[in-house]
Amino acid sequence: MESNKIYPRTGDTQTVYLKSVITRPNIEVGDFTIYNDFINDPREFEKNNVLYHYPINHDRLIIGKFCSIACGAKFIFNCANHTLKSLSTYTFPLFFEEWDLPKSEVATAWDNKGDIVIGNDVWIGYDAVIMAGVTIGDGAIIGTRAVVAKDVEPYSIVGGIPAKEIRKRxxxxxxxxxxxxxxxxxxxxxxxxxxxxxxxxxxxxxxxx
Known part of the structure; x- marks a missing residue:
C-alpha cells in the first residue's frame, strides 16, 4: 500500500494516484485518490482537467482521500468567469495593455467564487464538470456529464445540467x-x-x- 507511487495497478498506465502527479502548489490531493484517463495521459491531469486555474487568482483545488475521478472530469476555475458586475461581458481588465488600464486590476475581469473543495470518498463520473466555488461533501457521487454549480451534500447522488440531487446514498x-x-x-x-x-x-x- 503505497499512495506515493504513480500507478496503483501493474500494467495499467491509464490510472494514477493523483497526488503523485500534481506539481502546482495550489492543488492538494489526499492519499489513494485515483484518476483514470483512457484518452489522454492521466499524468497530465493539471493541464487537461484543471482549467482557467491561473496563479494570479490564488484559488485552490482541494481533493480528499480515496476519491475516484473518471476520465474527462473537469474543474473550471474563477478566471473563466466574465464578471456580471459590468455593463459588458468583455474582459477589458485582462487586456490592460490594449486599453491602457492598470495591470493591478486584472482580477476585476472575473467574478471570484472561491476554491473548489472535494471531500473524501467522492466519485466523480465521466466528463463531469465542477465549477468554481463548489464544495462536494464526503461520500458524494457526481453523475456522468453532470455540471455542478452548487454545493453537494455528503453522501448525495447528483446528476444533470445543472446538477441536482437524485437521492441520498x-x-x-x-x-x-x-x-x-x-x-x-x-x-x-x-x-x-x-x-x-x-x-x-x-x-x-x-x-x-
Whole structure:
C-alpha cells in the first residue's frame, strides 16, 4: 500500500494516484485518490482537467482521500468567469495593455467564487464538470456529464445540467455515523484489515474498532 507511487495497478498506465502527479502548489490531493484517463495521459491531469486555474487568482483545488475521478472530469476555475458586475461581458481588465488600464486590476475581469473543495470518498463520473466555488461533501457521487454549480451534500447522488440531487446514498442515521467514523483517516494497515466490512456495509463492526 503505497499512495506515493504513480500507478496503483501493474500494467495499467491509464490510472494514477493523483497526488503523485500534481506539481502546482495550489492543488492538494489526499492519499489513494485515483484518476483514470483512457484518452489522454492521466499524468497530465493539471493541464487537461484543471482549467482557467491561473496563479494570479490564488484559488485552490482541494481533493480528499480515496476519491475516484473518471476520465474527462473537469474543474473550471474563477478566471473563466466574465464578471456580471459590468455593463459588458468583455474582459477589458485582462487586456490592460490594449486599453491602457492598470495591470493591478486584472482580477476585476472575473467574478471570484472561491476554491473548489472535494471531500473524501467522492466519485466523480465521466466528463463531469465542477465549477468554481463548489464544495462536494464526503461520500458524494457526481453523475456522468453532470455540471455542478452548487454545493453537494455528503453522501448525495447528483446528476444533470445543472446538477441536482437524485437521492441520498444512505439513511440520515447511517450518513451521520459515517461522517463521525471517517474511516479514510485510519492508517492504511487498519483499512486493509476491514475492507470486507466496508464493502459489505457492516458499519457496526467499524464502529467497534
Amino acid at each position: 444512505f439513511s440520515p442515521d447511517i450518513i451521520a455515523r459515517l461522517r463521525k467514523l471517517q474511516w479514510w483517516n485510519w492508517p492504511p494497515e487498519k483499512i486493509q484489515s476491514i475492507i470486507q466490512y466496508i464493502q459489505n456495509g457492516n458499519i457496526e463492526v467499524l464502529e467497534k474498532l
